[in-house]
Amino acid sequence: MKRSFKDDFNMLAMLLIPIGVAVNLVGFQVANVLKLPIFLDTIGTILIGVVAGPWVALLAGLITNLINAIFNPIYLPYALTSIAIGLGAGYLSKFGMFKQIGKVIISGIIITFIAVIVSAPITVLVFGGATGNTSAIITATFLAAGQELWTAVFSSSFITEVADKVVSVLIVYFIVKSMSDRYLSKMNYGELYMKRKQR
Amino acid sequence: MKLNPILNLHPLTKLYFSLFVTISVIIIPSYIFAFTWFPILLVIAIIAGVGKQYLDIVVKALVLLLGIVFIMQLFFYPGDQVIGEWWIFEATKEGLQYGLVLTSRVLAMGSAFILFFRITEIRDFVKALEDLGMPPMGAYIVLSTLQIIPEMRRQAHTIMEAQKTRGVETEGSLLIRAKAFIPILTPLILSSIASTEERAITLESRAFSAPTKKTSLHKLKRSNSDRTIPIVLLILMISLIIWRFFL
Numbered sequence: 001m002k003r004s005f006k007d008d009f010n011m012l013a014m015l016l017i018p019i020g021v022a023v024n025l026v027g028f029q030v031a032n033v034l035k036l037p038i039f040l041d042t043i044g045t046i047l048i049g050v051v052a053g054p055w056v057a058l059l060a061g062l063i064t065n066l067i068n069a070i071f072n073p074i075y076l077p078y079a080l081t082s083i084a085i086g087l088g089a090g091y092l093s094k095f096g097m098f099k100q101i102g103k104v105i106i107s108g109i110i111i112t113f114i115a116v117i118v119s120a121p122i123t124v125l126v127f128g129g130a131t132g133n134t135s136a137i138i139t140a141t142f143l144a145a146g147q148e149l150w151t152a153v154f155s156s157s158f159i160t161e162v163a164d165k166v167v168s169v170l171i172v173y174f175i176v177k178s179m180s181d182r183y184l185s186k187m188n189y190g191e192l193y194m195k196r197k198q199r
Numbered sequence: 200m201k202l203n204p205i206l207n208l209h210p211l212t213k214l215y216f217s218l219f220v221t222i223s224v225i226i227i228p229s230y231i232f233a234f235t236w237f238p239i240l241l242v243i244a245i246i247a248g249v250g251k252q253y254l255d256i257v258v259k260a261l262v263l264l265l266g267i268v269f270i271m272q273l274f275f276y277p278g279d280q281v282i283g284e285w286w287i288f289e290a291t292k293e294g295l296q297y298g299l300v301l302t303s304r305v306l307a308m309g310s311a312f313i314l315f316f317r318i319t320e321i322r323d324f325v326k327a328l329e330d331l332g333m334p335p336m337g338a339y340i341v342l343s344t345l346q347i348i349p350e351m352r353r354q355a356h357t358i359m360e361a362q363k364t365r366g367v368e369t370e371g372s373l374l375i376r377a378k379a380f381i382p383i384l385t386p387l388i389l390s391s392i393a394s395t396e397e398r399a400i401t402l403e404s405r406a407f408s409a410p411t412k413k414t415s416l417h418k419l420k421r422s423n424s425d426r427t428i429p430i431v432l433l434i435l436m437i438s439l440i441i442w443r444f445f446l
Contacts (some may be wrong), residue, residue, distance in 0.1 A: 015395040019346040073309040
């Protein structure tokens, strides 16, 4: 399956971006309403990565953070994290890492690493180690226990991210499974997930 | 037509100003300089007639963050000169210094960014980007995203109520609440995705992807100040850089 860069941007894929961004925001809100301890604010980005490829997911991640930043500029530097998650999910999907549940969990862990590696330097360099969320308390605990700032930020964000990302990819896996073949056949990477195999 | 001198500026002029604030606080390391930006930005917001909502958003978005950032630096930034103690933590002079520098920067950049979106209509901003060469598809995506978000919020609420009536529990232990997430999100996503096909047909039937030059009903004007302000900002920026690094 060989695709050029431009093939990824067909109209249906582009129209998926607003949906993905809204799913990110609404998912976060529903998780809040249900008082879940995780954010679930990247489901849309990962979903787009899986069915429409890395480049469309990159745009979705970028737009999500730009729109969040209108009301809360803290999100702006973390646009890089969203972009990386989108790219990561797209490439994992390309290599068939979203096909079986075991591989999906591994993908979740890989995406966690991507998110942590990109977001920890932003947290340290832009905000000096802590923003206003729960991981700030964990970071402070690690620092008080005598750890270095970088290790403290890396380990605290890993702890808060890993459950979030693994649950997110599992949700994406189940949603892609319940998509119709008719729709999947129109998406760039949908072919990988169709129930009826091509003859 | 609004006659406010600030609201009437071209979106790019406003963007240049926000970027100028952001870059200037990186060039000048003094926290007094960075803190002065906030009152200036507030005055601009008041002249533009958005003072109250501007202050509201700044307080909501930044105060808690700045507090946490400041406390982290105060207690954990490496330094020797202890100025105070609390429980097992020690506050150092270096920490105080760095905490002030960092918070002043975040405040200046954050509030400049918030101000930009208070005084700029997103529609105008997207149009300005389109004039700079962004494809019309990009403009459509940004604007339709803004439209879809409240729509999907309403829909999520409806689905949640509907699932509750059918017996999906949304309260109780963590596991029960977590289980409720899937029956809420799945129908929401699948139904929204089904609607993208209709959108695609609608757009195509209006020749959206036809390879011709598009005309727009919405036009942006450049006034004299839109020509002079960017030049003034550029000169100021260059003199700041010269003053900081060469004098």
